Amino acid sequence: MGSSVPFLVYSWVLLPLLAAGKASVIFPVSFSEPPPCVFPFVFGGRSFSSCTSDGAGDGQLWCATTPNYDTDRQWKQCALQEHGGNSEGRPCVFPFTYWGDTYYTCTSKNSRKGRFWCATTGSYDKDRKWSYCADTRLNENPTGPCVFPFTYNGKSQSTCIADGMTSGKLWCSLSSNYDMNSKWTYCEPSEPRPCQFPFIYRNRSYSSCITKGTSDGHLWCATTSDYDKDSKWKMCVPHEYGGNSEGKECHFPFTYKKQTFFDCTDQDEPSGRFWCATTKDYDEDKRWSFCADINRNPGTAEQGNNTASQELCSFPFTYKGKTYSSCTTEGEFSGKLWCSLTSNYIGRWKYCQPSDLPGQNSYKS
Structure with a gap:
């Protein structure tokens, strides 16, 4: 999620990027290479x-x-796989960041002949690794970075959403106002993985989704324990999505293989992502969705958000539709008291300290 300025290279000659007022560069272009496909x-x-x-x-x-x-x-x-670049044809990684923007598609931005390329790690800004895209990845649909926030049905959205998709798949707008300019793309990561908590980012440990390092304020998490080393990440999804329930909300508790679940589970999910049943009995109904990343119970992290232990609890706060005016053990399998650090729980929390405990009277709205 770096913010440094990338470089472009045209025929190995350094040229100033006049339009942006930056002298940068790095995409090698051989003039003997054919022009890109044109679709349609x-x-x-x-x-x-x-x-x-x-x-x-x-x-x-x-x-x-x-x-x-x-x-x-x-x-x-048509090229059937990635080729060239300074990654020697390594496969694309989606999403990737370029100039702070988030891409789920190949792009021709700053490629002199309009050839499409992609980063081969989660951040071109940080790692500067790229390949030309397989032509079979391309089509006539608009390409470009997701634009956050964007307006959809009159509401501002700061992350990929499933709203309006009968399939429950996640998507983002490629314009700031989808209602007026309906360009979009699916938010389909090349390596579907769950958030890994805690994870390291810029030598600090985080146990929940964060906005640090983003220019557009979207929540994200690493999908390995060390983003600084691996550059692997995903956007945090604020609601259920996918599955065969088309993103319908979780139903708790639910029964799966005759066991009762009070929270999301990664049991039997090949990608390791967390899921839930959307009816009370999965064994009978077989209906499910992937879980919202920001609703992962505090108890699913190995430790509390210790980096924020000095921050104050936000009272009252809402967690899973219930409002609490003091610390609670709800969702915490260890039985420890915890509180949200935001008025509406979005994954930022801490275990309560003695100074947080007076007046313990939680209530439900």
């Missing part, structure tokens, strides 16, 4: 939005490099 393109009077094997006697995928193959006869064979 016309072939045989039909429109194609991705690589096709139509008309190819050998069945190879190809694309036009102008909008109309019928008139221009310009084409190239």
